[in-house]
Amino acid sequence: MHLRDIFTQYPTTFSFEFFPPKSPDAAQALFSNIAELQRLKPTFVSVTYGAGGSTRQITTDLVLRLRKETSLDAVPHLTTVCHTEQDIHEILTRYAQAGISNIMALRGDTPRDFAGGDPHKSFKHAADLVRFIQKFNRSGVHPDKRGFGISVAGFPEGHPDTPNRLLEIERLKAKVDEGADAIVTQLFFDNDDFYDFRDRCGLAGIKVPIIAGIMPITSIAGMKRMAELALGARFPAPLIRAINRTNGNEEAVKRVGVHWATEQCRDLLDHRVAGIHFYTLNRSTATREIYATLGVEDSAGLMPAKKNQ
Numbered sequence: 001m002h003l004r005d006i007f008t009q010y011p012t013t014f015s016f017e018f019f020p021p022k023s024p025d026a027a028q029a030l031f032s033n034i035a036e037l038q039r040l041k042p043t044f045v046s047v048t049y050g051a052g053g054s055t056r057q058i059t060t061d062l063v064l065r066l067r068k069e070t071s072l073d074a075v076p077h078l079t080t081v082c083h084t085e086q087d088i089h090e091i092l093t094r095y096a097q098a099g100i101s102n103i104m105a106l107r108g109d110t111p112r113d114f115a116g117g118d119p120h121k122s123f124k125h126a127a128d129l130v131r132f133i134q135k136f137n138r139s140g141v142h143p144d145k146r147g148f149g150i151s152v153a154g155f156p157e158g159h160p161d162t163p164n165r166l167l168e169i170e171r172l173k174a175k176v177d178e179g180a181d182a183i184v185t186q187l188f189f190d191n192d193d194f195y196d197f198r199d200r201c202g203l204a205g206i207k208v209p210i211i212a213g214i215m216p217i218t219s220i221a222g223m224k225r226m227a228e229l230a231l232g233a234r235f236p237a238p239l240i241r242a243i244n245r246t247n248g249n250e251e252a253v254k255r256v257g258v259h260w261a262t263e264q265c266r267d268l269l270d271h272r273v274a275g276i277h278f279y280t281l282n283r284s285t286a287t288r289e290i291y292a293t294l295g296v297e298d299s300a301g302l303m304p305a306k307k308n309q
């Protein structure tokens, strides 16, 4: 379903993010976790896209397989780094022909081992990709007359490469002005950072829905990896204190991480968030526990439909 229709139909969206599995065993494990997560009735799921190399094809294959074999609405991420306009045109054509409704449009980061020329030769910024997709949308290849719905990345605590926080919002607005329909944020652990970001977007005239990115910590090693992947994300002192109290006990770390993320979700729902995007790391347990602790069976239970919510 096109993002604009999703936001017309649902007061809040609940989405799950996966990354392309690198081996047949990992693919099998992912599909069994997806089967578990499907019971939570996500509004859509998304699949990340590598900075280069073979996992890019796995993303496309996984998205098309999800479309064929499940009832999930799959949103492929698409990054422009190391891609030409022709590459992107071919990928968009394939997704359009398969009836994929939405794309998460990103710049991506240059791979560490990249030795070629300018990796951003064809597209410098994500805004250029949004403009390109909108041009593609006007070509009429997509079965939906509006073409693809487009989401883009937002950074509540600022993107590490952006020199100042005023420019941050200007550049985000450029992506929306090019035609993005929604913003999905980088993970964050302090909701005040998100609320302030949402306010600053509002003040800049950004009117599209802003979906909050939530990642429950499930291990200390995972937390360190996450800090590396989500450069700039702040780990608040109360969270670190809670993790330290566990003395590294693996089960206790998981409980602390899921409890923290559950409280974030409850508070976001109380503050009428447009959507919550769960970074699942291809697992299902933490997300299922968050739903269970919030007292619901599936996403429908989280919608603010009733008067007393």
Ligand SMILES: Cc1cc2nc3c(=O)[nH]c(=O)nc-3n(C[C@H](O)[C@H](O)[C@H](O)COP(=O)(O)OP(=O)(O)OC[C@H]3O[C@@H](n4cnc5c(N)ncnc54)[C@H](O)[C@@H]3O)c2cc1C
Residues within 6 Å of the ligand: 047, 048, 049, 050, 051, 077, 078, 079, 104, 105, 106, 107, 108, 109, 124, 125, 126, 127, 152, 153, 154, 159, 160, 161, 162, 163, 167, 168, 171, 175, 184, 185, 186, 187, 213
């Ligand atoms: C929800 C989400 C999903 C993601 N999924 C993936 C994924 O699947 N695969 C992946 O590889 N990465 C992914 N990323 C990471 C993302 O690709 C990186 O953070 C990347 O560095 C920035 O991408 P962007 O789309 O925000 O780029 P942009 O919006 O282009 O911003 C990148 C940098 O360029 C600067 N900039 C933008 N416009 C201009 C301008 N006109 N002039 C000068 N500077 C400018 C910005 O300030 C920023 O510092 C994801 C991030 C998020 C939040």
